[in-house]
Amino acid sequence: MEKIPSSEITPEQLYLNRRQFMIVAGSVAAGALLSACGARSETSASPTMPANSGAGSLPKSGSTTDELGGKLTSFDDITHYNNYYEFSVNKEDVAALALNFRTSPWTVQVGGLVNKPRTFTMDDLLRFTQEERIYRLRCVEAWSMVIPWTGFPLSKLLAQVEPQSNAKYVRFETLLDPKQMPGQRDGYFKWPYVDGLRLDEAMHDLTILATGLYGKPLPPQDGAPIRLVVPWKYGFKGVKSIVKIDLVEQMPVSFWMASAPSEYGFYANVNPEVSHPRWSQASERRIGEFSRRKTLMFNGYGDQVASLYQGMDLRKFF
Ligand SMILES: Nc1nc2c(c(=O)[nH]1)N[C@H]1C(S)=C(S)[C@@H](COP(=O)(O)O)O[C@H]1N2
Numbered sequence: 533m534e535k536i537p538s539s540e541i542t543p544e545q546l547y548l549n550r551r552q553f554m555i556v557a558g559s560v561a562a563g564a565l566l567s568a569c570g571a572r573s574e575t576s577a578s579p580t581m582p583a584n585s586g587a588g589s590l591p592k593s594g595s596t597t598d599e600l601g602g603k604l605t606s607f608d609d610i611t612h613y614n615n616y617y618e619f620s621v622n623k624e625d626v627a628a629l630a631l632n633f634r635t636s637p638w639t640v641q642v643g644g645l646v647n648k649p650r651t652f653t654m655d656d657l658l659r660f661t662q663e664e665r666i667y668r669l670r671c672v673e674a675w676s677m678v679i680p681w682t683g684f685p686l687s688k689l690l691a692q693v694e695p696q697s698n699a700k701y702v703r704f705e706t707l708l709d710p711k712q713m714p715g716q717r718d719g720y721f722k723w724p725y726v727d728g729l730r731l732d733e734a735m736h737d738l739t740i741l742a743t744g745l746y747g748k749p750l751p752p753q754d755g756a757p758i759r760l761v762v763p764w765k766y767g768f769k770g771v772k773s774i775v776k777i778d779l780v781e782q783m784p785v786s787f788w789m790a791s792a793p794s795e796y797g798f799y800a801n802v803n804p805e806v807s808h809p810r811w812s813q814a815s816e817r818r819i820g821e822f823s824r825r826k827t828l829m830f831n832g833y834g835d836q837v838a839s840l841y842q843g844m845d846l847r848k849f850f
């Protein structure tokens with residue numbers, strides 16, 4: 533048997549080997565930080581808010597593709613082609629600039645219209661059962677990836693703080709630290725990066741806070757130590773390096789709405805029929821592939837999320 537030098541083993545191979553092992557061993561506890569057990573049976577125990585079971589058709593544990601057969605994007609591409617304007621507007625430069633970003637100690641302050649405001653440490657947040665979610669990520673710039681995230685449903689965290697009845701939206705904020713983040717020394721944008729969700733979108737089971745990818749802790753360039761992932765929306769809704777989450781009554785003004793109001797709206801659901809003012813959204817370039825593929829309504833998650841937008845004009849509410 534040929535021995536592969538460890539320098540040639542990629543994170544994908546390690547990840548797949550580990551998952552093969554876990555399937556064979558029937559073990560859930562192989563990883564200290566991350567368990568790759570299926571996410572499907574998890575439901576929120578919140579007495580006040582019904583849980584969605586949107587993750588019902590996600591790929592089973594052991595899959596090397598998303599549920600539509602799309603291959604996982606390589607670890608190298610996921611970690612070297614990044615949008616993270618706090619570090620650089622050049623995707624290929626982000627990883628190196630974020631290399632020494634301090635992600636510990638880290639806290640996330642959760643407050644606003646809640647009964648039990650609370651500051652969570654990363655230890656607190658890693659105590660939520662960590663699940664694997666293989667999701668497509670569709671950037672508004674018309675490229676896409678398939679990413680094996682680890683994380684937990686945002687609904688679980690929200691249940692703990694008990695949103696009040698007048699809370700209608702959730703607002704997420706990235707760290708403000710121009711010393712560490714060179715992009716924040718640029719006065720063109722209004723920092724910190726902010727975005728938001730309607731409360732029912734935030735409570736949807738597909739919406740997660742990610743703490744890792746490919747079975748490893750989140751790299752800084754992908755939003756370490758914790759970032760939002762909302763797979764049916766354009767990637768810019770996935771706020772990185774979150775320090776603050778507020779339940780609010782009014783629709784938050786996002787970083788992109790403030791920067792270019794004629795180009796970016798609040799909902800930002802992936803929609804092949806609604807063009808960006810400067811380009812079509814009908815197709816996309818899957819990173820690592822040669823030909824373009826058609827963009828799917830709600831990024832292919834329509835069965836799970838379309839009901840959230842019943843009666844809304846999806847052209848108007850971009
Ligand atoms: N704080 C912050 N979060 C951010 C961004 C950003 O510039 N700053 N870029 C967004 C955009 S446009 C995309 S497509 C995704 C990219 O995530 P990835 O680099 O992990 O693929 O992050 C989103 N989250």
Ligand SMILES: [Mo]
Pocket residue numbers: 615670671672673766767768
């Ligand atoms: Mo994006």
